[in-house]
Amino acid sequence: MKALRIYSIALGMAAIMFAGCSGTYLDLTPEMQNVLNNYYKDAEQLRKGVNSAYGILQAEGVYELANLVLGELPSDNTWDEVPANDNGNYGQLDLFSMTSANTIIDKAWSHHYKGIQQCNVILNRVDGIADMAEAEKKNIKGEMCFLRGLMYFNLVRIFGDVQLVIKETTNPNDFFGQVRTPKEEVYKQIVQDLTDAFAMLPDAPAEKGKAAKGAAAALLVRFILL
Numbered sequence: 681m682k683a684l685r686i687y688s689i690a691l692g693m694a695a696i697m698f699a700g701c702s703g704t705y706l707d708l709t710p711e712m713q714n715v716l717n718n719y720y721k722d723a724e725q726l727r728k729g730v731n732s733a734y735g736i737l738q739a740e741g742v743y744e745l746a747n748l749v750l751g752e753l754p755s756d757n758t759w760d761e762v763p764a765n766d767n768g769n770y771g772q773l774d775l776f777s778m779t780s781a782n783t784i785i786d787k788a789w790s791h792h793y794k795g796i797q798q799c800n801v802i803l804n805r806v807d808g809i810a811d812m813a814e815a816e817k818k819n820i821k822g823e824m825c826f827l828r829g830l831m832y833f834n835l836v837r838i839f840g841d842v843q844l845v846i847k848e849t850t851n852p853n854d855f856f857g858q859v860r861t862p863k864e865e866v867y868k869q870i871v872q873d874l875t876d877a878f879a880m881l882p883d884a885p886a887e888k889g890k891a892a893k894g895a896a897a898a899l900l901v902r903f904i905l906l
Contacts, residue, residue: 720805723812730820733798733827734889741791742834746784749773750838788838792831797849799828804848822880826891829873833903836866844869874900
């Protein structure tokens with residue numbers, strides 16, 4: 681009887697605890713990180729998103745490492761003294777024996793597409809920001825078009841045909857199985873992005889390190905001269 685009484689009390693307490701639990705207490709938005717669907721609600725958040733798009737330029741797969749290594753090691757300018765070092769990553773580039781397991785190649789692809797996604801997110805969200813002046817929105821659109829054009833400019837020179845994505849990816853399943861876009865179409869998008877950027881960017885950068893008309897014009901000319 682004593683054991684039955686203890687069991688009954690425990691069962692009753694458990695029932696009270698579960699009854700007192702609400703979905704609002706259990707289904708919480710992470711507090712230590714920003715969640716895309718609940719972000720970009722005001723000008724301050726959007727500006728942070730713009731900085732994040734610029735930040736990808738410092739990623740290992742972009743200008744911290746990959747673009748420099750991919751541009752130099754396969755050339756006659758440099759060589760890898762011990763090709764077996766670093767799991768062969770650098771040696772593969774030097775000897776033109778690259779495989780899909782090469783981490784430099786992998787990061788070059790993934791980090792550039794992270795930057796493209798961030799540009800697409802900002803371009804998709806900027807018009808919905810109520811507390812931002814239209815002039816600043818126009819400037820931000822120009823910056824994102826410039827950065828997206830730059831990302832594709834790098835990708836097409838490294839890989840040739842690549843997947844062309846110019847809309848925010850809200851459901852990754854929508855892009856499973858997408859084939860590469862012929863580089864001629866990617867070239868057209870690069871020209872379009874840089875032309876749009878030139879039209880929307882200011883003559884002088886809004887802040888140090890940000891893009892202006894001169895950057896868009898210089899990259900467009902460099903692209904045409906390739």
